[in-house]
Amino acid sequence: MLAALLYGQEDLRLEQIAEPTPAAGEVIMQVTTATTCGTDLKVWRRGGHAKMLTLPTPFGHEAAGIVAAVGDGVTAWQVGDRIVANNSAPCGTCFFCQRQEYSLCPHLCFNNGTFAQYLRIPTPIVQHNLLSIPQDLTDALAAMTEPLACVLHGIARSQVKPGDRVVVLGDGAIGLMFVAALAHGYGAGGMGTLEPAPEVLLFGGRDARLRIGEALGAAKTFNYRQINDVPTQVKSLTDGWGADVVIEATGIPAVWERAIACARPGATVNLFGGCPRDTTITVNTDQLHYSELTLKGVFHNTPYFVREALALIASHRVPLELLVSDRRPLKDLEQAFWDMGDRTVLKVAIQP
Numbered sequence: 001m002l003a004a005l006l007y008g009q010e011d012l013r014l015e016q017i018a019e020p021t022p023a024a025g026e027v028i029m030q031v032t033t034a035t036t037c038g039t040d041l042k043v044w045r046r047g048g049h050a051k052m053l054t055l056p057t058p059f060g061h062e063a064a065g066i067v068a069a070v071g072d073g074v075t076a077w078q079v080g081d082r083i084v085a086n087n088s089a090p091c092g093t094c095f096f097c098q099r100q101e102y103s104l105c106p107h108l109c110f111n112n113g114t115f116a117q118y119l120r121i122p123t124p125i126v127q128h129n130l131l132s133i134p135q136d137l138t139d140a141l142a143a144m145t146e147p148l149a150c151v152l153h154g155i156a157r158s159q160v161k162p163g164d165r166v167v168v169l170g171d172g173a174i175g176l177m178f179v180a181a182l183a184h185g186y187g188a189g190g191m192g193t194l195e196p197a198p199e200v201l202l203f204g205g206r207d208a209r210l211r212i213g214e215a216l217g218a219a220k221t222f223n224y225r226q227i228n229d230v231p232t233q234v235k236s237l238t239d240g241w242g243a244d245v246v247i248e249a250t251g252i253p254a255v256w257e258r259a260i261a262c263a264r265p266g267a268t269v270n271l272f273g274g275c276p277r278d279t280t281i282t283v284n285t286d287q288l289h290y291s292e293l294t295l296k297g298v299f300h301n302t303p304y305f306v307r308e309a310l311a312l313i314a315s316h317r318v319p320l321e322l323l324v325s326d327r328r329p330l331k332d333l334e335q336a337f338w339d340m341g342d343r344t345v346l347k348v349a350i351q352p
């Protein structure tokens, strides 16, 4: 089969490799659509990922497809079923899993290799995070279950209240998903639990993406390149106080600091974008203490939010198809990453 392998920094190769066969408990997915993601772009640029990959590595982690084969003992799935697989699953038994803190599981089983004709789904993912695609849902939409699950997990931990003014920093696919879910009233209690929905202020660097943010429900959007000072702008829009909740979705330490500067007293700041290894930020102790800020790190997703995400996509209440800017064959994968780097495309649906 044809598969993309990452060998190092910006060194992606398409190779013919053996088709996977399922061991007991495993499922083989014929990949029909694999969506690209900002994490893939980071990994491609940096030539690896400390937590998830060793080189050369199968590449890509968001996919939808159909069951091509099942291993011994798999009874829940049959050849031909349409499926979406999360890229990870918790062990279910460790200290953290016992406390339902699944994203902190030190034994998270990660799966990569969606940019290929076939993908092996390991047993823990078959058990915890393999879902059936509803009939009227396209593969490209279903493939976005994983990133949306991360976003819904992020929202649930951000203490957003009805009618809050929420600032989102970052107009990548993740920032735009935050905009879409929040503006449509997705809160800690699920869809429709924020009524009235928050007023979302989106800051990004590309006008085309900011327009998508508006279509997804942002109340106002701003190109930070045309603004002197983002926190000052936020305060001018919030009676001088700052935002009730700030979501950072760029993974740049300086923007983490900017996010904190946009917060009102009592606010929650969700530092969501993963930064390069061993970076640090500076936090003003006065502001943290006297303004009673909550600084939250939120990582990845959990089985609950994987199901929430697919249900939200399947409800068709949020026009998430706006996030898929292109469809391309697997042979054009490398060009897709160059184009993502230039920010001329958002998410690309790769069809192996």
Ligand SMILES: [Zn+2]
Binding pocket: 036, 037, 038, 039, 040, 061, 062, 146, 147
């Ligand atoms: Zn992703």
Ligand SMILES: [Zn+2]
Binding pocket: 090, 091, 092, 093, 094, 095, 096, 097, 105, 106, 107, 108
């Ligand atoms: Zn665990």
